[in-house]
Each structure stands twice: as C-alpha cells, then as structure tokens.
Amino acid sequence: MKPSFYARPVLEVAPDLVGCVVSHAGTSGVIVETEAYHDSEPASHAFVGLTPRTATLFGPPGRAYVYRSYGIHALLNAVCEPEGMGAGVLIRALEPVAGIELMRERRGLQRLESLCSGPGKLTQALDVELEHNGCDLAVGPVVFSARPRAWRDVEIVVDKRIGITKAAELPWRFCAAGSRFLSRPVR
DNA sequence: CATGGGATTGACT
DNA sequence: GTCAATCCCATGC
DSSP states (O other): OOHHHHSSOHHHHHHHHTTOEEEETTEEEEEEEEEEEETTSTTSGGGGOSOTTTTTTTSOTTBEEEEEETTTEEEEEEEOSSTTSOEEEEEEEEEEEEOHHHHHHHHTOOOGGGSSSSHHHHHHHHTOOGGGTTOBTTTBSSEEEOOOGGGTTOOEEEEOOSSOSSSTTOOOEEEETTOSOOSSOOO
C-alpha cells in the first residue's frame, strides 16, 4: 500500500492491516493479528521521544520498523501517522500463504499453525532482520500489499495487547475472527 | 562507560 | 506452570 494508507491514526491502520499480505524472500502470509503503539502511551518505544532507536518510528509512514527483542528475535512494525508522530503497528501473526516449505526450513518445524503464530516467529519464517529497518513497504524488499478478495470483509475482534507491563489495559490488539494462526487466543 | 530492561520463544518441571 | 537465552540501546554516573 501507498504511504497515504499508513498516514492515518494508528488505531485505524492497525485493524485495516489485518487481511493484508506480507511478502519477503520467497515467502508470504496474510496478517491475522496486529497491535497498535503510539508515542502518547508508555508501552510504545516512541514514548521516550526521538532517539536513535526510535528515529524510524518518527519518520515517514509506510516504512518498516524492525528492532531486536530480548536479544534474540526481530520484531516487525509498520510506521504510521504523519512524519514527526511516533506510531507503529506491530505485526504479531500471519496465516502462511506462499513458500511454506521454506518457512518450515527456516523455523525448523513442520506444523503449519506454528510457522508464523507470533511476532518473533513470523520474522524468522520470512527471514526479516534488523537490516530491513527503514525499508519502504511499498517498494521492498519487505512488501505489504492490499487484502486479497477473500479477505476483503474479514471480521476483526479486539483484545488487550500481549506481553507488556505498561498501559496493558488498552484494547489495542486486532485479530481476524476465528483464525487458527493467532499468537494466542482472543480472551 | 556500566547497568538494566524488555512489544519473545522454546525447553523443561 | 517456570525460566534462561542474548542484543540493542536508554539512562545515569
């Protein structure tokens, strides 16, 4: 999608990204789970303001923000809102679509439901790494594209965000209703 | 320059 | 259910 898709309030973009497709390095999947983060609330990396780490989040919309979590995993976000606002959507789970055997090799697992059912899992399955931080999602190498026809009217369910200690009560998690590929069930 | 804390995962009790 | 692995970087001295 074009930058204008992302240059909106992050709480609008996050549910709209569910059903869209992420592609990279011979693999792709449909987004089934997202979370919104905004510089106005303390769970967001952008809460601390503009630093070297958060520069991408405050930059132009429609770019990838990729960072390392717990020293091990790369986590993928889409930068939202106009340049100068620190907001992003964390991609938490995908339904695998293409390159599934390649995903199995990268993950060292067979079970389809386990390939991309978590923010660190999907980056491993798609071979997304820190070098992709700042990548234009309309151009690549990591590409986000619009919902396929079958996902046009996907039903979204809302929940609290997972794995955070601050602002944990905000209902800013968005999931495809009934998906088997979520990182965790909806409460 | 030293320290500490994660937007997680997988292995184990 | 518990817990360790391991890197980046924000913060504070």
